[in-house]
Amino acid sequence: METTKKFTGKADIYSKYRPHYPKEYINYLVSYNSLTSDQIVADIGSGTGVLTQQLLTNNLNVIAVEPNDDMRNIAEKQLNSYSNFVSINGTAESTGLKSYSIDLITVAQAFHWFDELQFKKECIRILKPNSNVALVWNSRDFSSKLVIENAEICKDLCPSFKGFSGGIEKNSDVYKQFFRDGKYEYHTFRNDLKYNLESFIGRNLSASYAPKNTDSNYDEFVDAITKLFVKYSKNNKIILPNITRSYLGKV
Numbered sequence: 001m002e003t004t005k006k007f008t009g010k011a012d013i014y015s016k017y018r019p020h021y022p023k024e025y026i027n028y029l030v031s032y033n034s035l036t037s038d039q040i041v042a043d044i045g046s047g048t049g050v051l052t053q054q055l056l057t058n059n060l061n062v063i064a065v066e067p068n069d070d071m072r073n074i075a076e077k078q079l080n081s082y083s084n085f086v087s088i089n090g091t092a093e094s095t096g097l098k099s100y101s102i103d104l105i106t107v108a109q110a111f112h113w114f115d116e117l118q119f120k121k122e123c124i125r126i127l128k129p130n131s132n133v134a135l136v137w138n139s140r141d142f143s144s145k146l147v148i149e150n151a152e153i154c155k156d157l158c159p160s161f162k163g164f165s166g167g168i169e170k171n172s173d174v175y176k177q178f179f180r181d182g183k184y185e186y187h188t189f190r191n192d193l194k195y196n197l198e199s200f201i202g203r204n205l206s207a208s209y210a211p212k213n214t215d216s217n218y219d220e221f222v223d224a225i226t227k228l229f230v231k232y233s234k235n236n237k238i239i240l241p242n243i244t245r246s247y248l249g250k251v
Helices: 011-017 023-032 050-056 069-079 116-126 145-157 164-170 173-178 197-205 218-232
Strands: 040-044 061-065 085-088 102-108 127-140 185-190 193-195 238-240 242-249
Touching (some): 011 069, 023 185, 023 242, 040 050, 050 061, 061 069, 069 085, 116 127, 116 173, 127 164, 145 218, 193 197, 197 218, 197 238
Parallel strands (some): 040 102, 061 085, 102 127
Antiparallel strands (some): 193 238
16 A cells, blocks of 8 residues: 555544644744744645644644645644645655745654655755754653553554554664754653543554454454553553654754
8 A cells, every 4th residue: 555545544533533742842843943923834744734733823834745635634624724724735755845945844753654765855855945854753652561562462463563653763774864964953852641541542543554443353453452551541541651752954
């Protein structure tokens, strides 16, 4: 399956259960890049607009570029009331944006789906001189037994599972190759997530590798996630240890 189709049929659950990014990260992004309301941010692989909306509420002009129709349509329904929002049907490698028109590129939870070399070329084309690219992920904290056991369930029951976020957090070379001269700013922000049973199951089902309700392993997967929740929950709540990882630099 081509990467642009991986979330077809999952847009609703993705929009409902995917977490936002911590305010500290948004403040860092705005401050580091000296962003003002007259500048333009291109949010590439914007999905259902999780990060897009956080940027819009900071009075930034945001062009959301998303190739998946299901994901993009949900973002448009939720965000079209913002006058500073533009939605484009485009890919990371061919955005359709004007050359040298963008003050910052953001990529939230999506870089691992891109052709890195072609995306780098597109970034160089559309960015204004000396502007940055910001890559960010909400990543599970593997110092937690809950996270380790969650990964084991996915490994056992999801044939396409290669690690959370495609296992990209284990490959530091990709960032050295992507950013200019291998130089970038790396920061982490604590972003632990609280779930009830419904939202914990929903967060797991929103992953590209997770079964859909028409798949034969769907019930088994939901049952395993439910048992994991019961094992670690207190007062019908669970804390999923999470770290927001930020990579920012020039290309």
